[in-house]
Amino acid sequence: MKENRLVKETEDLACGARVIHEDIVELVARDMPEKTLLEGLASFFKVFGDPTRIAILMALSKEEMCVCDLCALLDMKQSAVSHQLKTLKQSRVVRSRRAGKVMYYSLDDDHIDSVLHIGIQHIREETTEHRLL
Amino acid sequence: MKENRLVKETEDLACGARVIHEDIVELVARDMPEKTLLEGLASFFKVFGDPTRIAILMALSKEEMCVCDLCALLDMKQSAVSHQLKTLKQSRVVRSRRAGKVMYYSLDDDHIDSVLHIGIQHIREETTEHRLL
DNA sequence: TTAACAAATGATCATTTGTTCATATGTATA
DNA sequence: TATACATATGAACAAATGATCATTTGTTAA
Numbered sequence: 001m002k003e004n005r006l007v008k009e010t011e012d013l014a015c016g017a018r019v020i021h022e023d024i025v026e027l028v029a030r031d032m033p034e035k036t037l038l039e040g041l042a043s044f045f046k047v048f049g050d051p052t053r054i055a056i057l058m059a060l061s062k063e064e065m066c067v068c069d070l071c072a073l074l075d076m077k078q079s080a081v082s083h084q085l086k087t088l089k090q091s092r093v094v095r096s097r098r099a100g101k102v103m104y105y106s107l108d109d110d111h112i113d114s115v116l117h118i119g120i121q122h123i124r125e126e127t128t129e130h131r132l133l
Numbered sequence: 134m135k136e137n138r139l140v141k142e143t144e145d146l147a148c149g150a151r152v153i154h155e156d157i158v159e160l161v162a163r164d165m166p167e168k169t170l171l172e173g174l175a176s177f178f179k180v181f182g183d184p185t186r187i188a189i190l191m192a193l194s195k196e197e198m199c200v201c202d203l204c205a206l207l208d209m210k211q212s213a214v215s216h217q218l219k220t221l222k223q224s225r226v227v228r229s230r231r232a233g234k235v236m237y238y239s240l241d242d243d244h245i246d247s248v249l250h251i252g253i254q255h256i257r258e259e260t261t262e263h264r265l266l
Numbered sequence: 267t268t269a270a271c272a273a274a275t276g277a278t279c280a281t282t283t284g285t286t287c288a289t290a291t292g293t294a295t296a
Numbered sequence: 297t298a299t300a301c302a303t304a305t306g307a308a309c310a311a312a313t314g315a316t317c318a319t320t321t322g323t324t325a326a
Contacts, residue, residue: 018271019205020235021198028195029206033253038184038191041252046182050284051168051175058171062161065154067303072152073162080285082304087284092259101293101302102153111255115248119174120166122244126225151301183314200273213315215274220314234272234323 047091048115052076053084056105060094061113064106180224181248185209186217189238193227194246197239 019025033041047053055074059065067085071078085105088094095108107113152158166174180186188207192198200218204211218238221227228241240246 025202025206028192038187040256042184042187049179049182051171054171054175059161069158073158114251118244118247123173
């Protein structure tokens with residue numbers, strides 16, 4: 001039976017599941033990124049997962065802006081904006097520069113803009129597909 | 134005073150903040166995406182903000198895989214994997230196809246792979262910069 | 267139809283997250 | 297130095313999230 005070559009009954013896995021395609025699992029396992037990279041990626045993207053932060057990023061993708069201007073633009077408390085900017089900065093998504101009392105924020109590098117635009121493209125194509133189907 | 138042209142003292146904003154660069158705020162406000170798009174983007178990216186889901190996506194970026202193989206690869210309970218796959222599918226990040234009892238999952242489109250790779254690039258350059266500074 | 271199994275789902279619970287309030291820093295200027 | 301202002305930060309709390317357990321749904325083959 002050639003099926004036996006592919007199917008391995010392993011009741012003793014921690015997850016309690018059987019492996020159906022042992023070969024593929026091993027192949028994929030071989031070049032899975034390290035846990036550190038997976039976590040790094042997750043916390044990088046997590047930052048994009050909030051509407052307020054996305055709004056901030058879209059704004060900064062147009063212009064460098066200071067905290068209180070962002071407050072006005074988003075109609076949000078200064079504290080809330082500052083907290084979010086801190087999150088964004090810690091993840092190196094945004095950089096800041098001081099000019100007297102004013103702190104100016106801008107996107108850290110071009111990757112940020114790229115990520116945003118791919119997201120927008122993905123969403124637009126989704127809604128387009130709906131029309132086609 | 135030319136400063137007065139730029140500075141507008143608006144104590145009556147909901148956010149209680151003053152606008153320092155009124156012109157920039159208005160400029161940026163003009164082509165801010167709609168709230169719907171901002172929320173769409175956020176929930177799209179939110180999906181990338183978890184190590185387990187990133188692991189699943191990295192795996193699927195190599196090979197189409199079924200649920201129990203993912204369980205084995207990630208050493209996770211079938212239920213946990215299924216729940217995450219549901220999340221991924223609802224956000225149209227992943228698609229599924231049934232073959233008998235087995236459900237095969239794969240990335241929804243090329244955007245997903247692009248997003249992942251930009252993330253990886255961003256992280257790599259970060260660590261490179263550290264060495265240079 | 268029944269047994270076996272792959273996958274999905276609902277409820278639960280500990281943990282994380284985002285906002286708010288109150289307050290603290292840091293900077294410029296009177 | 298004292299005051300005003302731009303921003304940052306800590307504590308608190310409601311809301312969202314992810315894993316787990318138990319159970320259900322859907323599919324195949326005996």
